[in-house]
Amino acid sequence: MEAKIGRLVGAMGAFFSGGDNVPWCGRDIIAGVEREVAEAATEEHKNVSIMRLSWALVHSRNTDDVNRGIAMLQASLGGSKSPLEAREKLYLLAVGHYRNGDYPRSRQLLEHCLEIQPGWGQALSLKKTVEDKIAKDGVIGIGIATTAVGLLVGIAAAVARKN
Secondary structure: OOOHHHHHHHHHHHHOOOOOOOOOHHHHHHHHHHHHHOOOOOOOHHHHHHHHHHHHOOEEHHHHHHHHHHHHHHHHHOOOOOOHHHHHHHHHHHHHHHHHHOHHHHHHHHHHHHOOOOOOHHHHHHHHHHHHHHHHHHHHHHHHHHHHHHHHHHHHHHHHHOO
16 A cells, blocks of 8 residues: 555656656856867868757757757758758757747657657657656646636635625
């Protein structure tokens, strides 16, 4: 019995904490990669460094960094030289939109990744996380709406009793 209660409490904690497995990136790493981009000696090294910077930015806790990473990736998406490169950029865009709370857009980008490479574990994992967030937000939204309706009915009943 105690084990069942422990699992229930753990499941509820996971549901409300909204934890995920997407890593975070600190400002110090972003600054280091920005220096790497500025000091790149060749165009190829600069392109690789820009991808690393995009990765760091969309994994940041700072919304401005995430938005900057999204903008960089969107600007470079058309210039992708291979499907694999496009897949990577789409995935990073999905991470950025996930971080910004735009779960439907993130899911859409992940579906494009999976069109390029079906079964890609990283995209499948993030897609499940995104879908869990969408479902959780829906459940919370229904709960809020139900509470609001209950309050309105209670207020209406109280007003009716007064009259």
